[in-house]
Amino acid sequence: MNELMEVNSITKVYNSGVAFTAIKDISLSVCRQDYLAIVGPSGAGKSTLLHVMGGLEPPTRGEVFFIEKNLYRMKDWELSLWRNKTVGFVFQFYHLIEELSVLENVAIAASREGRKYSFKKARELLKYLGLEDRQEVFPSQLSGGQRQRVAIARALVNDPQVLFCDEPTGNLDKESQEKIAGLFENLNKVKKKTIVLVTHNLDLAKQAKRILFIESGMLKAGS
Numbered sequence: 001m002n003e004l005m006e007v008n009s010i011t012k013v014y015n016s017g018v019a020f021t022a023i024k025d026i027s028l029s030v031c032r033q034d035y036l037a038i039v040g041p042s043g044a045g046k047s048t049l050l051h052v053m054g055g056l057e058p059p060t061r062g063e064v065f066f067i068e069k070n071l072y073r074m075k076d077w078e079l080s081l082w083r084n085k086t087v088g089f090v091f092q093f094y095h096l097i098e099e100l101s102v103l104e105n106v107a108i109a110a111s112r113e114g115r116k117y118s119f120k121k122a123r124e125l126l127k128y129l130g131l132e133d134r135q136e137v138f139p140s141q142l143s144g145g146q147r148q149r150v151a152i153a154r155a156l157v158n159d160p161q162v163l164f165c166d167e168p169t170g171n172l173d174k175e176s177q178e179k180i181a182g183l184f185e186n187l188n189k190v191k192k193k194t195i196v197l198v199t200h201n202l203d204l205a206k207q208a209k210r211i212l213f214i215e216s217g218m219l220k221a222g223s
């Protein structure tokens with residue numbers, strides 16, 4: 001069987017004062033080298049779903065399996081080790097560390113085992129992403145598209161099997177959007193990464209192997 005992840009009937013209720021159900025009873029599966037786009041309006045629950053799938057946010061009900069592992073049955077340290085080794089995240093708002101250089105932002109994300117070679121790996125990735133000449137500058141000196149590419153390099157530093165990306169082309173011009181879309185295609189086809197991304201950008205979603213639509217916390221349609 002080629003299945004990599006299984007999301008089993010997950011519901012997430014946020015409880016900050018009043019209870020709010022952000023996602024309701026969502027089930028889906030992801031196979032190896034899949035490229036899945038999740039599309040839906042603002043507030044639909046896309047980021048919540050991505051965080052639950054990536055081991056960042058426990059669901060209120062339901063389960064998430066990675067191969068045989070039940071993510072939220074693992075101990076905290078096991079789950080963070082799994083996240084560190086297996087998945088890479090590209091967040092909606094980059095989350096780069098402003099006080100560190102581009103190179104340091106990427107290298108510092110390396111896991112303990114990878115730390116010895118992290119600067120070498122970070123340089124290779126920045127070259128791959130076309131940022132070879134921006135390694136020594138700080139995030140504030142970058143354009144939005146360049147920041148996003150640094151965030152992608154950082155997500156790749158531990159050579160993750162799965163890449164979770166939240167609006168990776170949000171706030172970018174057409175040219176940067178196309179560059180990033182091409183990059184994901186290459187990561188999926190050539191580097192054999194499994195990609196799960198959330199986007200409003202239908203051009204980006206269309207190049208994925210599958211599109212799922214989410215609305216008011218529920219899966220609507222998709223293949």
Ligand SMILES: Nc1ncnc2c1ncn2[C@@H]1O[C@H](COP(=O)(O)OP(=O)(O)OP(=O)(O)O)[C@@H](O)[C@H]1O
Binds near residue numbers: 016042046
């Ligand atoms: N920590 C939280 N506490 C309470 N409610 C939350 C929390 N995080 C998200 N929500 C609510 O859950 C719903 C889904 O949020 P989510 O961030 O998953 O949406 P989204 O589809 O990613 O939207 P966008 O496209 O704007 O990023 C929203 O109505 C939001 O207000």
Ligand SMILES: [Mg+2]
Binds near residue numbers: 046047048092
């Ligand atoms: Mg979001």
